[in-house]
Amino acid sequence: MRKPFSYSFVRAAFAIVLINIAVHFGLGFLGLNKNFFALNVVGFVYSHYFWQVFTYMFVHGDLSHLFFNMLALMIFGTAIEKAIGSREFLLMYFVIGVCSGLFSLGVYYGFGRFLMANQIQPWTFYISLIGASGAIYGLLFAYAVFFPRSMIFIWGIIPVPAPLMVLGYAVIEFVSQFVGSSNVAHMTHLAGFAFAWLYFVIRMGVHPIRVWKDAYRR
Template sequence: MASIIRKPFKYSFKNATIIIVLINAGIFLLEKMFPQIQYFCSLNVYTCLAYKMFWQPFTYMFIHGSFTHVLFNMIGLFCFGLAVEKTVGTKEFVLMYLLIGFAGGIFSLVVYYFFGLYRVFLMGASGAVYGILLAYAILFPRSTIFIWGLIPVPAPVLVIAYALIEFFEQFFSFRDGVAHSVHLAGFAFAWLYFVVRFGINPLKVWKNAYR
């Protein structure tokens, strides 16, 4: 079973990151022309379960509520996704991105169901993008990211800082309109992806990188 799960894809690079960015941009333009797309494709407990819109845990990651929402998500995907895709190959990258986003959608559906958050419409690629950020920090543990172009922060430190911020915000700003749970889920499922798919422990990678 493990050999099947960890069987590598034949390496190829097809610029899937850019294609995903363009798909998200195109769908956002369609949302402006046909706003009802958000109702059908964002993730809502009631519409998903009562009206059997079972595609929502997948499609929500391609729906965005505003221009800044899609802009910053796609900037993050472009900045980190290209490097990850070039390293692991396009097929692996697409599987990673979509699986993390879908798992985050299922997780959010369960959380919202048990907490009775039936009015929440979850949308955005941020959960999958956070997962790609973690992947970047694992693949390039000694990489330095400049916050606002000024403050140098090692990639693993940035990931840990973001995770702590999201954890804090989840419990102290639960109704601020930001899906902190799906951000944390993105980190968690990306972590599991590397453990299960590659047999890589991110903590060991970071520890070895900074010995």
């Protein structure tokens, strides 16, 4: 059963944005290797860099990666934080982010072990997962649950109901995971949706499908 936190609003989403920006430019200024803070099998499993499951969320590849993640965090994260309070928001954000990272790490490790058993170089051991995208996608899902009748304007023009946006992104990410190749962690994005769903069901006792049905019931 959920034990709610006392409500407070301290602009935690904004603080996370500032930390991400500071980390991005700080790593570049100090000349530090991002892979030390990124999440990968070699570092986490074999070198015992256990902090990576947390720090990977604060490391971004380039300014574009950083900008769009932080923009989404400011827009959706702030709305969610105001709705549920800063403590619940922080718990949600980091639980989803850490779980999404661990899920992806588990897949990379399992597939790498399969390759080793077949005497193939386990290239998935060397994939470095970076960025807050897993947690951000979880926030997109959460926004659609808290504000199911909200309209999201794609490219600032096309209005799309928030739940439909989540469904559309889920389909795009699923297809993208198996079609084509890129450096985008589509699997982690999908994991963000899945763990957000579990967070609502387990932690908050809320069933998203019921929320969406009730919101659009005539």
